[in-house]
Amino acid sequence: MSEKHITSSETAGRANGFENPGLEPHRPRMSDTDPRAAKRAEMQVVGLLVVSIVGAIGGVVGFFLFPAGESLGTLRLGNTALGLGLGLGLLGIGLAAVHWAKSLMNDTEQVEARHELASDERTRAAAVAGLEAGIKDANIARRPLLKGALASALALAPLPFVLPLIGNLTPDWDISRFARTAWRNKPAGSAGRRLATDPGDVPIRAADVTIGSVFHVIPHELGELEGEDEFLNEKAKAVVLLVRMDPADLNISPGREDWSYHGIVAYSKVCTHVGCPVALYEQNTKHLLCPCHQSTFDLANEARVIFGPAKRPLPQLPISVDDEGYLIATSDFHEPVGPSYWERLK
Template identity: 50%
Template sequence: MTHEDDALEHERASWKPSPGLAVAVSDPVENPGLPPHRARVTDSDPAAMKRAVRTVYTLFYLSLAGSIWAVAAYMIFPIESGRIVDIRNNNLFIGLGIALALLAIGIGAIHWSKAIMSDKEFIEPRHATRGRDATREAAVQGFRDANEESGFGRRTMIRNSLFAALVASVIPGITLFRGLAPESTPENPHAGDPVYLLSHTMWKEGERLAHDPSGLPIRAADLTLGSVVQVIPESLASLSHHDGYLEEKAKAIVLAVRLLPEQLKEADERKDWSYDGIVAYSKVCTHVGCPVALYEQQTHHLLCPCHQSQFDVSDGAAVIFGPAARPLPQLPITVDDEGYLVARSDFTEPVGPSFWERH
């Protein structure tokens, strides 16, 4: 044994715990058990219990009022008018109504559980297996106990107001669907047919491609190699919001990209759909309609930022990754006598999500 080993043994033998230092012992720690139950104010004061009950069903009826107001706001401030003030008020007051409806249900449910439902601690023994005849009765008894502890069966005002609030809370959402597919009218017989509406845009033969949002037409010579430009029909710039500017733009928005002509892989029937390496594709993703906007020059890929669908611009905007079910619709283009890019026709297929084509 070395001198260092002797010193270590001596140090171990002479060590004593300092005062106040906790030392582990082999005796088990006694279970302190649950703290004594502390009664709530509502448990000992009937008046407080009545106030809590009134508060809960008042919140549920307030939620009901919020849902009704959201539906009323949808009608009072019609977003179809196209006026900015109506659009702002529509979003503001519908949002406030839905927020009040959901918030009041949440606060009411929490207050119900904390102030009215039984808060006695209990132990539920766990069984290794189930399936005995007594299991069914035990489950029924469990519902009976829960009903008794929560007061759900006895407190009719709370129960009925909760049912009314829950049913009403979904009505604003259902009401908002009304704006997605307006009903047909004699003046607009195709208003309720999304397949028809998405199969026809403002693009037509001779319609110039224009910068968004200025509406200035684009010359083919102005597009440099590798550039990508967001374009709209030239005539769209003169359309007012009241006349459906946003609706038409949402369908007709296009991305024009310039590649080397030899980089394009074009089907025989689409050889004349591009001009000197310039191709134009719908910007509306064929998955759920998000705007496809991210272009990678080296790979010629377009990326949809919502769900990461990728399209190959050099190969007919074919889907190479992601959930999109079909390529981006291509807009046939050429140039006019002044060198401006123009459309040969409208899209030959519906724009947007492919589910619009399903019947």
């Protein structure tokens, strides 16, 4: 059946002035000539579709079996199940469609006639003549001043569009604003700004932070400090996660010995990947997970990155306590908070 079709296509092609001297006789597929091969191919397509169905159902079951909100473990399992289910669901359909098309759909070949892409000689000559006539009419060859001015104008006109694009890619931004946060502002006469709950703005006593507890923290009285306009900007940079662990579990490098207080540590909540709030803390492993792209930071090891796309640890906020036992920040962060991008600009 196929050879007959090819013959007619060739004829049609030649009628349109198109010839394919390399056209070979069409070879029938196994499934065209052997009914058992066709049946086998059909069952393979059905099998691939079943893989897709099982994958999709498995993904949905996994999603409900491992609810995201319970722990990091269930979050990972739920995400893995969803990803595998979605992957198998799409892969099965894709492979089935390809296999179906290649082995079971009607096997016909079409030859499409195509005219030559280049214009004919007469059209090209007319275009060149028109261009030359335009140049001659403009009298530009006899006016070098005009020619120079036009060339300069054409060369300079795109600059207002291009320069800002280039400028925004160069490292000349004032990044110091990312390196400074509201923690640097100590109330007069105090050793540092108090750490306060977010929300609530209630100062936190070290004694209230039990092992394993987690506090979302902002600088105390940040609203009064920065004013309403700047409040949200400053809050976004200064947010901190406070946790307490057994001091024996903390690995502290030289120079940071007085940055924590009896196992209480404070780290920026702004992910060093692209800045999402990092807030999923798993007490057993002491890992902190960013929900956006799964970067995982080890709080027992100075928030080192142990998984994911983030490239540097979360900046640590040095803390201590004041005379009344409230936690205070003894200085600002020692490096810019947020995406590593800012750090590379330094």
